[in-house]
Structures are given as C-alpha cells and as structure tokens.
Amino acid sequence: MRFSMHSTLFDPDALPFRRALIAGIACVAAVVAGAMLADQPYLIFAGLAGLVYVGTLTVNCRALAWLVIALQPAALIVPFFPGRPFWWELCALLAWPSLLAYGLVNRRKIEVVAFDRAERWALAALGGYVAVILGTMAYRGVGLRIFGGEQMGGRVYVQQLVLSILPVLMLLAGFSQKQLRMAMITGWLLSLTYIVSELTFARSQDMAPLLYFFELPVDGLNFSTGYDASGVRRFGSLAAVAGAGLSLLWVAAPLRELLGRWLLVTGPLMVALVGLGLGSGYRNVFASAICTLFFLAWVQRFWNPSRVISMVLVGAVMVGGLYFFAKELPLSVQRSVSFFPGIAISPIAKADAATTNSDRVEVLKLAIADSPKYWLFGRGFGMDRFDRLPVDDPNDSVSMLYSQGMFYNGFLGTLLKLGVFGLLCSLLFVWHVSKIALQLGLLVRRRTPSEWSFFDRVCLLLCAQWFAAVLLFYLTNGDVTWWMQSFGLLAGLLMACRRLKQDEGFVVDSDGVPKASVTA
Incomplete structure (x- = not known):
C-alpha cells in the first residue's frame, strides 16, 4: 500500500496526527510550566488541577456530589478567593459543566432516570424559584461590589443559583448506600474544623493565617x-x-x-x-x-x-x-x-437574651409594615447600604437585622425578599419534598426496627431533619439568604436515598409511593 503523508500524518482524524498534536502541546506546556514554576507555583498547580478536571468532566459527577456532602458541614474555604466561598460551594459550581457534559455524553442514561411525579413537581418548583431569582436580579439589580457597583449582597444571588443544582446532582450521581453513608459520616466528623477556626480567631494570633483556609461559624x-x-x-x-x-x-x-x-x-x-x-x-x-x-x-x-x-x-x-x-x-x-x-x-445573660427578643419583635413589626410594598416583586438580596430601611436610624441593631434579611419568619422573609411568586415556588418545593420524605419513611418501615441497616437509620434521620428544618425555618428563622443551603442539599439527599430504597425491590406507583415488596 502506498504511503500517504496527507492521509496519515496531517489528517486531523488520523490517530498519528492526534498523538503528534498532544505530544506537541505537552512539550510546550512543560516548557511554559518549567519557566513559570519558580515565580508562580500556585498558578501551575491550579492549571494542573483544571486540566485534571477538564479531562474527567464527563465522569466526575459522583465525586463532586460526594465532596459536596462530605464538605458541607466543614469550615473549609477556598483560600485567597473573593467572597471566601466554601469548598463544597465550589464543588457545586463545578457540577454545572460536569452535569452538562455528562448529559451530552450519556443521554441514554439520563433518559433512563425517569423522574416520578413528586420529583418532577419538586424540580419544577425549584426551577420556578430560580426563575424568580433571575427576575428579581433583572428588576432590582445585582449587588456585586467586587466589580465596582454601588450595591452589596449580590453574593447571595450567585450562591443560591449555584446551589440550585444540588437536587439534580444528587439524583444523577448514582451513589451506592455505602458511598452515601461514608460521605455523611465524613461530613459529621469534619464539623470539628469549626472549632479550629474559632479557637484560632479567639486565642492564637500566631495561627491567624489558618483563617485563610477555615471559615468562622455564623456570627463568630x-x-x-x-x-x-x-x-x-x-x-x-x-x-x-x-x-x-x-x-x-x-x-x-x-x-x-x-x-x-x-x-x-x-x-x-x-x-x-x-x-x-x-x-x-x-x-x-x-x-x-x-x-x-x-x-x-x-x-x-x-x-x-x-x-x-x-x-x-x-x-x-x-x-x-x-x-x-x-x-x-x-x-x-x-x-x-x-x-x-x-x-x-445571671442578670447579664438575661439582659443579653432580652435585648435579642425585643429586637426580633421590632423586626417582625417592620417586616409586616413593609410587606405591602414588596408583595409582588420582592426587594431582592442586593441593596444599597441601608437604602430601603423603613426607619430613620440605620445604625441600631433592629435596622441592621432588617437590612440583612433576618425577619425571624420564613413566610414574611420570602415574601419580602422574592415576592409572592418566590414564596409560592418555595412552598411548593417544600411540599413535594416533604411527600418524598414521607415516602422514604414508608419504604424504610417496610422492615422491622431490628432489621434496619445503618443506611435505613440515616434515611429516617434525614426525614426527621427535613421536617425539623422546615418547621424552624418558617416559624422562627426566616433568613431567606440561607434557604438554598438549608433545603437544597437535604432535598437532594432525600431524593437519592428514596431511589436507593426503591432499588432494593419495592414496587412503587408513579408518585413513588411503595405498594408491596417484590418476593423472589
């Protein structure tokens, strides 16, 4: 056979051409990395990490989902990055292109997932919640001061949009029971990292650089x-x-x-x-x-x-x-x-608690008085400094709590921040995920307590944590900036656990409700 230079070496579809191209790129990259290693080593490591991420783009969804679960309770943050994001938030951000690539490459696997009615309703409500956030951003503006804007608070928009992927990520990750169990145990153990950050901040000035890697607790x-x-x-x-x-x-x-x-x-x-x-x-x-x-x-x-x-x-x-x-x-x-x-x-503790109680009452009064102004289009998360406070003194504690969105009532908080459509979408999401939690409980209780595995008890704990979180958020907390952190991952875990329990051999209807166990 006659040798053809064009058909072998220079044909873009030919294997020798691909090998030569990859070898050439690798040589150039090695020379550039060697030249930059002395002056910018962190950039080299970041580039290598990015290369590994891109190379595993279609297969790393499960790893990212595992890291989200394991790192969510931890105080670990991305060092030297604006806004001090947590590592688990970065993993959620990286999950967006990973899921896109996974869906393009594994379209048949995506089609097999077959969301049931409760999952479809929950995800549709979550999509509506995201649409309301986007509409609020367009109507009220986005406060990202790192870009020189006049507003602040826009980080919450980015955070909520990024974390909205979590329920889908948990459903498509394809965990085994062992993997999910180990991720949760790892996360519970990593909660100890908050002690490191708080003790460092309170006691040791010599160890202050650790705070580039560890975040303080809320209100720390x-x-x-x-x-x-x-x-x-x-x-x-x-x-x-x-x-x-x-x-x-x-x-x-x-x-x-x-x-x-x-x-x-x-x-x-x-x-x-x-x-x-x-x-x-x-x-x-x-x-x-x-x-x-x-x-x-x-x-x-x-x-x-x-x-x-x-x-x-x-x-x-x-x-x-x-x-x-x-x-x-x-x-x-x-x-x-x-x-x-x-x-x-002690009078000291009593006075400190009483001050907080009175502040909460005043914040609730302000929220009720201000709700007619924002019932249709919420005031959003981004705001100018104290520009929307319905008070004369923007420096007292009540005004500070109000400006930060601490309304101590989830219904009022969501209404004021995202309007009536945001409130309805959030409640619809919570309602359908609550149905999923109840169905998960029914699946576990098909067995007697003596037959429950460790994973079964984890499933029941997730159900209990979900209902407790819903009750406390809508009745006592009401900080909508934490809505996605409070419910996004927990909802995804409930959906994933229910899928795993369904795979054990229980027959379910189109709503995911268990009907009878399959016998051999």
Missing part, C-alpha cells in the same frame, strides 16, 4: 467582638459539633434501643451533646434538637403510651434539674435556656 465575628459589650462568651462552633454528634448518636441504633436498654449510656451522652451546643448561646439549638428528636421518634414509630409517659417523666426531671442548677452554668448556656419561664439566671 460578632460573638468575639460582642464579648466586651455583653460579657457573654459564645462559641458558635459548639452548635455545629453538637449537631453532628447527635446525628451520629441517633443513627447508631433505633430509638427504642437508644432510649431503652442503652438509656443509661445514651441518655447522659445526649444531654451532654445538647449542653455542649447550648454553649453557643443559640436558643434554637435546644429547639432544633427537640424537634429533630420528636420527628425521628415519629418516623420510627417510637411512640406508645408507656414510652410517652416515660419520656415525659424523664423530661420533667431534666427540666427540674435545669431550673435548680441554672445559675451554675456558663453564661452562654444560661442565655440559651433563658426562654424557660421563671428560670433564675
């Missing part, structure tokens, strides 16, 4: 600077660690064992973890633990008359001990339990 800076004014030393990291510890404890065994034959061990441990969380000074730590435990008992069918009586008696003894020893507790813990009527605590 305010807690530190407010210590001189209030006298109450609060550590927000304790809330994160306590929540992770309680989660690990609650999935270790069914509640009927934890609060039954193991009560003498798990009871004091549970109380100790809640007490540790109260050291943050957050009163909602107590509320969150009680609500999650209540819903966990509900989804596990723990309640019966004898257990109700036993738990009431145990609770009465604990509350009585709290009233008796309240003044001996640290000031931050005293602040956390200040909502108990008639409890005797």
Whole structure:
C-alpha cells in the first residue's frame, strides 16, 4: 500500500496526527510550566488541577456530589478567593459543566432516570424559584461590589443559583448506600474544623493565617467582638459539633434501643451533646434538637403510651434539674435556656437574651409594615447600604437585622425578599419534598426496627431533619439568604436515598409511593 503523508500524518482524524498534536502541546506546556514554576507555583498547580478536571468532566459527577456532602458541614474555604466561598460551594459550581457534559455524553442514561411525579413537581418548583431569582436580579439589580457597583449582597444571588443544582446532582450521581453513608459520616466528623477556626480567631494570633483556609461559624465575628459589650462568651462552633454528634448518636441504633436498654449510656451522652451546643448561646439549638428528636421518634414509630409517659417523666426531671442548677452554668448556656419561664439566671445573660427578643419583635413589626410594598416583586438580596430601611436610624441593631434579611419568619422573609411568586415556588418545593420524605419513611418501615441497616437509620434521620428544618425555618428563622443551603442539599439527599430504597425491590406507583415488596 502506498504511503500517504496527507492521509496519515496531517489528517486531523488520523490517530498519528492526534498523538503528534498532544505530544506537541505537552512539550510546550512543560516548557511554559518549567519557566513559570519558580515565580508562580500556585498558578501551575491550579492549571494542573483544571486540566485534571477538564479531562474527567464527563465522569466526575459522583465525586463532586460526594465532596459536596462530605464538605458541607466543614469550615473549609477556598483560600485567597473573593467572597471566601466554601469548598463544597465550589464543588457545586463545578457540577454545572460536569452535569452538562455528562448529559451530552450519556443521554441514554439520563433518559433512563425517569423522574416520578413528586420529583418532577419538586424540580419544577425549584426551577420556578430560580426563575424568580433571575427576575428579581433583572428588576432590582445585582449587588456585586467586587466589580465596582454601588450595591452589596449580590453574593447571595450567585450562591443560591449555584446551589440550585444540588437536587439534580444528587439524583444523577448514582451513589451506592455505602458511598452515601461514608460521605455523611465524613461530613459529621469534619464539623470539628469549626472549632479550629474559632479557637484560632479567639486565642492564637500566631495561627491567624489558618483563617485563610477555615471559615468562622455564623456570627463568630460578632460573638468575639460582642464579648466586651455583653460579657457573654459564645462559641458558635459548639452548635455545629453538637449537631453532628447527635446525628451520629441517633443513627447508631433505633430509638427504642437508644432510649431503652442503652438509656443509661445514651441518655447522659445526649444531654451532654445538647449542653455542649447550648454553649453557643443559640436558643434554637435546644429547639432544633427537640424537634429533630420528636420527628425521628415519629418516623420510627417510637411512640406508645408507656414510652410517652416515660419520656415525659424523664423530661420533667431534666427540666427540674435545669431550673435548680441554672445559675451554675456558663453564661452562654444560661442565655440559651433563658426562654424557660421563671428560670433564675445571671442578670447579664438575661439582659443579653432580652435585648435579642425585643429586637426580633421590632423586626417582625417592620417586616409586616413593609410587606405591602414588596408583595409582588420582592426587594431582592442586593441593596444599597441601608437604602430601603423603613426607619430613620440605620445604625441600631433592629435596622441592621432588617437590612440583612433576618425577619425571624420564613413566610414574611420570602415574601419580602422574592415576592409572592418566590414564596409560592418555595412552598411548593417544600411540599413535594416533604411527600418524598414521607415516602422514604414508608419504604424504610417496610422492615422491622431490628432489621434496619445503618443506611435505613440515616434515611429516617434525614426525614426527621427535613421536617425539623422546615418547621424552624418558617416559624422562627426566616433568613431567606440561607434557604438554598438549608433545603437544597437535604432535598437532594432525600431524593437519592428514596431511589436507593426503591432499588432494593419495592414496587412503587408513579408518585413513588411503595405498594408491596417484590418476593423472589
């Protein structure tokens, strides 16, 4: 056969041409990297990381999803990056092109996914929520001060849009039960990183550079600077660690064992973890633990008359001990339990808590008075400095809370930020994901508690955490800037776990409701 230079070496579709092109690019890249290595080593490493990411674009969805779950509870941030984003947020951002490439290359696999009715409704509602955010951005403007704009707060827009991919990512990642279990355990353990950041900020100036890599807990800076004014030393990291510890404890065994034959061990441990969380000074730590435990008992069918009586008696003894020893507790813990009527605590902790209570009432009044102005088109997340405050003094604590969107009511908060359409879309999403959570609970309860695996108990805990998060967000929290962080990943985990349980052999209808188990 006659050799053809054009058909072999210079043909773009020929294998020798591709090899020569790749070799040439590699040689040029090696020369450039060698020349830049001494002056800009970080840029070289970033380029290599980018090359690895692009090379694995169509297959790294599962890895990114695993990292999102594992890193979400951690304090790890991307160093030297504007806005101090978390690593798990960066993974969510990288998931957008990965899912696009995955969908283009694996269209048949995407078609096989076949979302059921509840998933379609939930994702459609989430799409409507994203559309409302985009419309609000166009109508109100985006506040990104890093580009020299007059507004601030635009980071929330970017954050919510980026994290809106999480439910789809979790559904398409194709986890196994073991992978999902290990990701969640890793995340609970990584919550300890918040202690590193807070202790570094509070105690060690020599280790201050660590704060380029670790983020402070929510309000961590305010807690530190407010210590001189209030006298109450609060550590927000304790809330994160306590929540992770309680989660690990609650999935270790069914509640009927934890609060039954193991009560003498798990009871004091549970109380100790809640007490540790109260050291943050957050009163909602107590509320969150009680609500999650209540819903966990509900989804596990723990309640019966004898257990109700036993738990009431145990609770009465604990509350009585709290009233008796309240003044001996640290000031931050005293602040956390200040909502108990008639409890005797330090005047310092009582005054600090009372100030917060009065501020919340005033913020709610402002939100109610201002809602007619923004009921159709919300005021958005980006804003000029204090330009939309319905008060004369923009420097008091009430005005600061109002400007930051801390309305302490999820309905009012969503209405004011995103208008009635944003509120309706968010409620529709929550409603259908709640149905998915109930269906997941039904799938797990097809087996008896003695047959539940570790993954089954994780599924039930996720259900309980979902219902507790919904209740507390819409009744007490209301900070819409955290809506996607609060519900996006948790909703995706519920959807993914339900898929895994369905794959175990349960027959479900078009809504995902289990009908009967498949027998061999």
